Amino acid sequence: MLSSLTTRFALLKQLRRGNLGDVIFQLLALLFGLSILALVFGIVFETWAQSAPSRREFGWSFLWSTAFDPPNDSFGALPFIYGTIASSILAILIAGPIGIGIAAYLVEIAPRRLNQIVGFVVELLAAVPSIVFGLWGIIVLAPWLKNYIVPPLQAVLGWTPLFSGTFFGPSVFAAGIVLSIMILPTVAAISRDVLRAVPDAQREGMLALGATRWEMFSRAVLPYGKSGITGAVILGLGRAAGETMAVTLIIGNSPKIFTSLFDQGATMASIIANNFAESRGLFLSSLIEIGLMLFAVTFLINVGARLLVSLISRQPQGGIRA
Amino acid sequence: MNRAARLRLSLWMALGLTMSLVVFASCGGGGEQGGGGGGASSISGAGATFPAPIYQQMFQQLAQDSGIQVDYQAIGSGGGIEQFTNKTVDFGASDAPMTNDQVQSAGGDPQHIATVGGAVVATYNLQGVQSGLKLRGQTLADIFQGKITRWDDPAIAQDNPGVNLPSADIAVVHRSDGSGTTNIFSSYLSAVSSDWKNQVGAGTELKWPVGIGAKGNDRVSGEVSRTPNTIGYVELAYATENNLPYASIQNANGEFVEPSLDSSRAAIENASIPDDLRVTVSSTNPSGSGVYPITGLTWLLVRQQQDDLSKCKSVAQMAWYTTHDGQSLAPKQNYVQIPSSVVSLDEQKIKGLQAEGQSCYQQ
Numbered sequence: 001m002l003s004s005l006t007t008r009f010a011l012l013k014q015l016r017r018g019n020l021g022d023v024i025f026q027l028l029a030l031l032f033g034l035s036i037l038a039l040v041f042g043i044v045f046e047t048w049a050q051s052a053p054s055r056r057e058f059g060w061s062f063l064w065s066t067a068f069d070p071p072n073d074s075f076g077a078l079p080f081i082y083g084t085i086a087s088s089i090l091a092i093l094i095a096g097p098i099g100i101g102i103a104a105y106l107v108e109i110a111p112r113r114l115n116q117i118v119g120f121v122v123e124l125l126a127a128v129p130s131i132v133f134g135l136w137g138i139i140v141l142a143p144w145l146k147n148y149i150v151p152p153l154q155a156v157l158g159w160t161p162l163f164s165g166t167f168f169g170p171s172v173f174a175a176g177i178v179l180s181i182m183i184l185p186t187v188a189a190i191s192r193d194v195l196r197a198v199p200d201a202q203r204e205g206m207l208a209l210g211a212t213r214w215e216m217f218s219r220a221v222l223p224y225g226k227s228g229i230t231g232a233v234i235l236g237l238g239r240a241a242g243e244t245m246a247v248t249l250i251i252g253n254s255p256k257i258f259t260s261l262f263d264q265g266a267t268m269a270s271i272i273a274n275n276f277a278e279s280r281g282l283f284l285s286s287l288i289e290i291g292l293m294l295f296a297v298t299f300l301i302n303v304g305a306r307l308l309v310s311l312i313s314r315q316p317q318g319g320i321r322a
Numbered sequence: 323m324n325r326a327a328r329l330r331l332s333l334w335m336a337l338g339l340t341m342s343l344v345v346f347a348s349c350g351g352g353g354e355q356g357g358g359g360g361g362a363s364s365i366s367g368a369g370a371t372f373p374a375p376i377y378q379q380m381f382q383q384l385a386q387d388s389g390i391q392v393d394y395q396a397i398g399s400g401g402g403i404e405q406f407t408n409k410t411v412d413f414g415a416s417d418a419p420m421t422n423d424q425v426q427s428a429g430g431d432p433q434h435i436a437t438v439g440g441a442v443v444a445t446y447n448l449q450g451v452q453s454g455l456k457l458r459g460q461t462l463a464d465i466f467q468g469k470i471t472r473w474d475d476p477a478i479a480q481d482n483p484g485v486n487l488p489s490a491d492i493a494v495v496h497r498s499d500g501s502g503t504t505n506i507f508s509s510y511l512s513a514v515s516s517d518w519k520n521q522v523g524a525g526t527e528l529k530w531p532v533g534i535g536a537k538g539n540d541r542v543s544g545e546v547s548r549t550p551n552t553i554g555y556v557e558l559a560y561a562t563e564n565n566l567p568y569a570s571i572q573n574a575n576g577e578f579v580e581p582s583l584d585s586s587r588a589a590i591e592n593a594s595i596p597d598d599l600r601v602t603v604s605s606t607n608p609s610g611s612g613v614y615p616i617t618g619l620t621w622l623l624v625r626q627q628q629d630d631l632s633k634c635k636s637v638a639q640m641a642w643y644t645t646h647d648g649q650s651l652a653p654k655q656n657y658v659q660i661p662s663s664v665v666s667l668d669e670q671k672i673k674g675l676q677a678e679g680q681s682c683y684q685q
Contacts, residue, residue, distance in 0.1 A: 071523035253498030253535025277398040278500025
């Protein structure tokens with residue numbers, strides 16, 4: 001309140017001084033700054049208002065109900081929340097280590113020329129439209145998995161519930177792999193920037209003690225960049241949770257609580273993409289409530305990332321320890 | 323020019339700019355002028371995607387013949403009914419008849435005018451079975467309900483003597499998006515299988531017991547043609563254009579009939595269609611020789627009592643055209659022409675349209 005008063009006062013003073021350009025610029029900048037807040041509140045308000053029939057009908061049980069029966073107007077969000085979390089976690093399990101590995105290679109090992117090329121290609125990957133990933137997943141990746149990856153996997157791990165059942169192509173497994181490729185640029189690019197920001201003194205100190213390159217990386221560099229890398233991984237997770245078109249194409253769109261990765265599933269984003277156009281009444285309202293929850297989940301992931309980062313960075317910073 | 327003057331000037335300029343924008347925007351709206359025959363020159367509609375290609379062609383021809391411009395947006399049947407209910411369009415279009423609740427909330431007087439029909443086919447991918455698979459309704463329902471899980475199941479084999487059915491799991495592919503195609507297909511399964519009716523039911527989107535969901539006809543057919551041992555369902559038009567194999571279905575007379583424009587027209591002819599035309603043909607499992615039962619109609623939605631006489635006249639003329647002269651365009655695009663019994667019901671509806679106390683249909 002006080003600060004806004006002083007800002008207004010400062011504005012008036014400038015106006016009196018006749019500095020019209022500055023005043024207009026400040027007002028415009030303020031407008032743009034506020035517009036992002038207005039947008040977010042607008043989205044929350046609108047989804048909240050339009051999901052009212054669904055919230056009234058199902059109450060809190062919407063969160064843990066597995067019902068999905070459009071002819072009888074009975075809906076629950078659990079299969080979609082579950083599918084979103086499972087596919088995102090599978091994606092981050094694959095993309096996390098690989099992304100950090102790419103970053104480590106680029107920063108610690110690669111010659112500068114190669115560094116630039118690989119860095120460019122990684123960023124290029126981020127610019128590919130998601131529908132292309134989806135089509136590639138369904139036309140190229142799924143048959144390839146079916147022929148070369150799934151048979152050996154099933155021969156070794158087929159007895160576990162995770163890899164049981166017949167693999168037809170569209171599945172949580174394929175969706176997780178496509179997602180992991182899509183979030184790889186996010187994880188790799190941010191991790192690279194984090195590792196690059198680690199002071200060389202860290203590395204030199206460790207090497208001076210006679211450490212190997214691996215010891216230097218794992219004991220001096222990684223702990224130093226721990227908070228940043230955690231942030232990179234969680235941002236990737238957030239992107240995976242919200243991804244829509246590619247997942248809709250390849251996850252198999254079957255709202256159920258699956259145990260096998262070869263089974264079909266559905267995510268919050270995919271059910272909305274599939275049914276928004278042809279739904280009405282309570283069904284439409286339920287879809288909007290799922291949208292509201294997707295908003296909440298991505299919000300929680302981002303807040304969680306920030307909390308985790310600040311928690312980690314409060315601990316003693318990496319450095320060389322005995 | 324001193325600073326105060328400059329400030330005033332720029333304020334005036336800003337005001338002028340705003341005014342001109344407002345004037346500009348308000349100009350964009352108006353401009354409805356009367357067209358030929360006392361009807362409005364342009365009307366708008368929204369709804370079903372299934373008949374959109376044939377509607378575009380019909381409306382193009384209508385514009386050439388009579389000068390009536392029809393702006394049709396293929397936003398889906400659900401959206402069409404909603405916009406029609408909210409009166410944001412002059413007519414709606416839907417692949418599924420409006421429910422009683424929907425009719426009530428739209429004011430009670432929406433009329434369904436059937437325009438064309440379509441068939442839904444069961445398409446499959448079986449090595450060694452290029453065409454001619456035969457399925458009875460109950461078997462089809464059991465496959466889509468996950469009760470029959472193998473291709474060499476006796477229930478399939480008994481109707482396909484001499485066909486080498488693979489000993490493999492059946493992969494079911496269904497639509498993942500809400501669709502009139504699903505409505506026609508599931509209405510048929512509900513008619514032939516009481517288990518399906520009780521446990522799954524009919525509608526544009528279902529609680530699918532098994533299977534892979536794919537978005538749109540193109541992804542369903544893509545999934546089926548790419549994956550061996552799959553079965554799915556698509557529109558007949560889509561299957562013919564893409565040379566997909568489809569199954570013959572046993573009708574109520576006990577014959578196995580291949581889907582075609584003729585056999586699904588026979589289904590509409592033989593079905594008992596109520597006067598308000600609100601029926602999904604496949605839900606009646608029509609009996610008769612040469613009938614392919616998995617067939618449905620698509621409708622224009624118009625209000626019997628309208629506010630604007632000139633628009634009402636154009637809507638009536640448009641509806642008359644699509645149900646009469648426009649029908650000749652249907653077979654080329656693989657849509658089923660409506661039989662004369664349905665046309666005469668349509669005529670009653672169109673002649674009953676009124677606005678400002680006058681009948682909208684002229685001729």
